[in-house]
Amino acid sequence: MTNHLHDVTERLRTQGLRVTAPRVAVLDILDRMPDHPDADAIRAAVSRRLGSVSTQAVYNILHTLTDAGLLRRIEPAGHPARYETRVADNHHHLICRACGETRDVDCAIGHAPCLDPSESAGFVIDEAEVTFWGICPACRTTESLTKETP
């Protein structure tokens, strides 16, 4: 645990970023949360650990760390942005249309950039983002219960 915090600190230093309690907390918490939390869930978790944090600080931190390549931001249509620390590899996401729950999906086809468009139309392409949309097991159950009770 002290080990891990040291690792988190190192990651910040390597990117030339100052080591602050809120930043360490965000990175450490995201490393441990497998469910791609959104800004509000992250704020809640950091707040629990440090006593309090401002919403603005959380947004600043998420922005800074994302820009530095320490975080990856996922922005599912219709849901607030979610974050993860898995940045080194090429992977995609499976998102529930109902609740926004997000799961990692390993790249289905080869390696990064994973896909090439058939026409690039003069664009300089830097990312091929694949999102699988569906209904998660929990929401599927809720949905059928709702429908079967008119």
Place this chain on the structure above:
Amino acid sequence: MTNHLHDVTERLRTQGLRVTAPRVAVLDILDRMPDHPDADAIRAAVSRRLGSVSTQAVYNILHTLTDAGLLRRIEPAGHPARYETRVADNHHHLICRACGETRDVDCAIGHAPCLDPSESAGFVIDEAEVTFWGICPACRTTESLTKETP
């Protein structure tokens, strides 16, 4: 042109939707706009044609037509939603990070659903969405000009 309006009317009727001037205008305009306009651009175009439309009406219409399968909504992270009438086939999008300009990209790999995730985690998946992110020719030019003038 009367031909096309007739076709638009038919599409509405086929979906059991009432034929109203704003709805016809939205569909007709979207059929002619290749650049995936957002709600505001659509409102402007409809307004120009009919004299005026409320923003709310445009949102209602876009929602209704999308639900009916007559439109497809594209929601690029960080940009307002865009719409297109190309709903029959499986295709993806190439989006400019800077200005949001959106181009169609034919499916790079086979047919719909185009991709299968390696793990579905109990989800019922209904769509595989592929987005190519980059910088369009116009923004690329602007960007380099800005950088070269410190």
Place this chain on the structure above:
DNA sequence: TTCTTTTTCTTGAATGATTCAAGTGTGATG
């Protein structure tokens, strides 16, 4: 350690796309 500088955090207000709610108007059916 203590001082200084630069960056980060806090607070409170603002933004922008989209949605909610209530009332008026209109298309489709009989």
Place this chain on the structure above:
DNA sequence: CATCACACTTGAATCATTCAAGAAAAAGAA
């Protein structure tokens, strides 16, 4: 051509996120 469900208008509300200005804290120097 009357009725009624549905669509449109107006005006306010919501939500995630961002802007702005001042207070606090990290990093490097003395």
